[in-house]
Amino acid sequence: MTVGESPPLGTDPLISQLVADRYRVIRKLGEGGMGSVYLAEHVVIEKKLVLKVLAPELARREDLVARFLQEARSASRICHENVIDISDFGQSAEGYVYIAMEYLEGKDLGEVVRAEGALAWSRVRDIVMQICRALRAAHDKGIVHRDMKPENIFLIHREGRPEFVKILDFGIAKIMGLDPNG
Numbered sequence: 610m611t612v613g614e615s616p617p618l619g620t621d622p623l624i625s626q627l628v629a630d631r632y633r634v635i636r637k638l639g640e641g642g643m644g645s646v647y648l649a650e651h652v653v654i655e656k657k658l659v660l661k662v663l664a665p666e667l668a669r670r671e672d673l674v675a676r677f678l679q680e681a682r683s684a685s686r687i688c689h690e691n692v693i694d695i696s697d698f699g700q701s702a703e704g705y706v707y708i709a710m711e712y713l714e715g716k717d718l719g720e721v722v723r724a725e726g727a728l729a730w731s732r733v734r735d736i737v738m739q740i741c742r743a744l745r746a747a748h749d750k751g752i753v754h755r756d757m758k759p760e761n762i763f764l765i766h767r768e769g770r771p772e773f774v775k776i777l778d779f780g781i782a783k784i785m786g787l788d789p790n791g
Contacts, residue, residue, distance in 0.1 A: 680779045691746075
């Protein structure tokens with residue numbers, strides 16, 4: 610299949626399927642405006658990851674395919690510890706347009722604030738500093754996120770830090786210098 614073509618419509622055909630000859634889809638994690646997010650496993654290296662798959666009805670539109678893949682390009686160019694790591698992206702022979710990214714266990718900042726209310730400054734300071742470092746790295750590469758909100762800030766436990774930040778969803782990021790309105 611070529612970009613712009615999509616697989617047939619149906620009831621979640623991806624569960625237990627192999628995407629791009631290497632990603633076995635385990636279960637659906639959620640849905641967004643442009644597609645679905647799945648827990649998957651790389652069948653060769655046996656590593657869990659997340660597959661973000663463009664909705665089949667949107668995969669017929671080349672402009673939306675380009676926008677979706679722009680997210681992968683944007684995030685993968687940043688190469689910063691506080692930005693989601695993108696390992697692969699493309700379109701499978703079956704027509705699925707996908708982004709493969711690191712699997713994270715934790716909660717988004719929106720969930721934390723809804724559950725706990727306002728957070729103490731001593732706690733917020735470290736979170737905000739990590740966000741600033743990640744955004745500075747993105748801006749240094751000419752990338753502006755354009756959708757910063759608590760739900761796109763994911764908190765995980767890493768390297769002895771209980772609230773290690775990962776910035777998610779560069780789906781509407783702009784690359785400065787390429788966009789005349791950027």
